[in-house]
Amino acid sequence: MNYFDTDLETLHAKLVNGEITSEELTKQTIAKIEAENDTIEAYLTINDQAIEQAKAIDAAGINPDSILSGIPIALKDNLVTKEMRTTAASKMLENFTSLFDATVVEKLKTAGAIFVGKTNMDEFAMGSSTENSALATTHNPWNLDTVPGGSSGGSAATVSAGEVLASLGSDTGGSIRQPASFTGVVGMKPTYGRVSRWGLIAFGSSFDQVGPFTRTVKDNAHMLNAISGHDDHDATSSTKEVPDFAAGIDKGVKGLKIALPKEFIGDGVQPEIKAAIKNAAAKYEELGATVEEVSLPNTKYGVMAYYVLASSEASSNLERFDGIRYGFRAADAKNLEDVYVNSRSLGFGDEVKRRIMIGTFSLSAGSFDKYFKQAAKVRTKIINDFQKVFQDYDLILTPTATSTAFKIGEESSDPMEMYINDALTIPVNLAGLPGMSLPAGFSDGLPIGMQLIGRPFEEQTIYQAGYAFEQSTDFHKQTPTLGGK
Template identity: 75%
Template sequence: MNYFDRDLESVHQMLVDGETTSVELTKQTLANIDAHEADLQAYLAMNDEAVAQAEKIDAAGIDPDNVLSGVPVAIKDNLVTTNMPTTAASKMLENFHSLFNATVVEKLQAAGAVIVGKTNLDEFAMGSSTEKSAYKTTRNPWDTNTVPGGSSGGSATTVAAGEVPASLGSDTGGSIRQPASFTGVVGMKPTYGRVSRWGLIAFGSSFDQIGPFTRTVKDNAYLLNTIAGHDDHDATSSDKEVPDFTAGIDQGVKGMRIALPKEYLSDGIDQSVKDAIQAAAKKYEELGATIDEVSLPHAKYGVMAYYALASSEASSNLERFDGIRYGYRAEDPKNLEDLYVKTRSTGFGDEVKRRIMLGTFSLSAGSFDKYFKKAAQIRTLIIEDFQKVFQDHDLIMGPTAPTTAFKVGAESTDPTEMYMNDVMTIPVNLAGLPGMSLPAGFSNGLPIGMQLIGKPFAESTIYQAGHAFEQNTDFHKQTPQLGGK
């Protein structure tokens, strides 16, 4: 099966018509992953039960009303599963097996999807390149000397390489959208609360959101249809009704007002990226939309505020990894305090330890007002900036990332430079808004991503505008050589 040539609807129709079976699809998908894994390093665990699950789906019959029935998908390895280990790419959770499945995993399985494996990430989702995994460095299928972005680099890579038609990632400060940009696929971070976080290993609880990677905008909408909705296990999940995100997706952008913040085309953005976004703006105008220049004056403080707030939440969330209840435990501790120190010193990687220390410092008595409280005030100002723009506009557009994918190792020794990769995506998480990256051009053979940002729970508007752009360009039809073309 070549997923480059087929979308979810056509794969589903093949299954319904009996042109293929879920077992055949699953076996071909696993073989394709195996053929590329040495080059891409995208997976941390494979599902030994995948073919058996596909056999059950075939025996029960493909559900003609469910586009994911019998279709192979992959999930990020910070979503807990009972039949595969969940490591969050950390030594701290080596060989950890959960007693329950994440809600999104249950929803995928209920829809008949076959989960083929779990993908690599930056440890505990803390990173922008998938170089911070304790186990392997994932490569970009467009150029294996470059990174796929992070932290959901494995999930983005496996879709970009045509190995699976869809995957799930998580986005705390851009961890779905930035990898989608670097690998030339579609990645959606839904509104905070749109998708249950139950079973997602927490990084920043007020930022984290699970979302889908796909090759096309409509496929992405199908995935969000499946995983969205209220969950009694997650008090922060919204009880707002979930619409059919594919309905009305073909209505175009005529009459839409789209904002283009001047800050998103500032000096820190590569010229090739600026050119692609300005060309996309012209395309939208050709399609009947109005493009207005606006200002998000506090966006420039987003990275600083985010790393104070998210690191503070991470410091609290990662406190549970103490070497006692589950996960890795250091050997031969002298006493309880020594057990904590040794376990965390050897179980966590440098980036995770850096953020724990930054967060603990921000929450300390002498620093709380100066850092955490100030960052929370900036977060409010950023939310107000977005609200002001959305009074007169349907969407905000701009680059997803300031550059295309950078070389492996190029930024791994400079945390500040690495953090700036998320300068365009972080404000969206601070405000809890939906945002999607989709292919909008190329520079030196590497994809450029465009980000569309919507009002709270306005994912349908984002999909509508993204689909209109996609149908009038051919960027999404380009494929990396590694995938067979």
């Protein structure tokens, strides 16, 4: 099975018609993953029950009404699962197995999906390159010397390499969209609340959102259909009705008004990326949309506000990893304080400890008003900027990242340089908006991603615009020769 030559609808039809069985498909998928994992290192765990689960799906019969029935997919390793360990790519949880499945995992099981494995990530989703993983370093299939982005780098890389058609990631400040941009795939961060966070290991609870990676826009819409909806386990999940995101995806963009913020194509953005976005804007005008330049003046403060707020939430969320109830416990502890201090010092990596300290400092009595409160005010200003633009425009078009994929080790020693990688994606998380990255060009053989941002709960408009662009270009048809230029 060559996943580069097919999509969910085509593969579903073959499964329903008996041209291929889920067992055969799953065996071929796992064989390809195992053959390439030493090279790409996208996976931390391969599901040894996957083939048996596929056999059970075949025995029960492929569900003709569920497009994911019998389809192998991958999960980011911060989504808890009963049949596989969940590590969050951390020494702290290296041997942890959950007693329950995340809600999105349950939903995909109900749809008949087969989970082939858990993918590598930056530890506890903190990073922009997947170099912060305590367990592996994932490589970009387009050039093995470069990073796949982060924190969902494994989930992006496995789709980019053609090992699976779809995977799930999580996005706190750009962790789906930035790796999608670096690896030349489609990545959607839904509106905050569109998808349940129950069973997602929390980083920043007011930012985190689960979303899909796919090779095409329509496949992405099908995946979001499967995982969206209210969940009684998650008080922040929305009760809004979930439309069929794939229905009417081919309506086109005629009459749509698209905003192009000048702050997102200014200094610091690679010239080739600026050119690709301007070409995309021209393409949309050619397809019947109106594209106009606008201003989002407060987005320049987004990175600073985000790292105060998200780190503050992380310092609270990660308190539970204390060496007492579960997870890593230091062996040399002589008293209770040693258990806490040594277990957290040895169990967490440098970036996780850095953010815990930033967050704890920001929440301290002497700093709360000076930092946390001010960052929250900036967040409100950014929300207001977006609301003002969306009074007159249907979508916002921006680059996804300021650069193409950088070399492994190139930025890992400079945390501030790494944080800037999320400058164009963070404002979307601060405002709780939906945003999607899709391929829009190449620079020196590496993919360029463009970002479409929509009004809250208007993912359908993003998919329609993304599909129109995809169908009028051939960027999504380009595939990596593993490690080639």
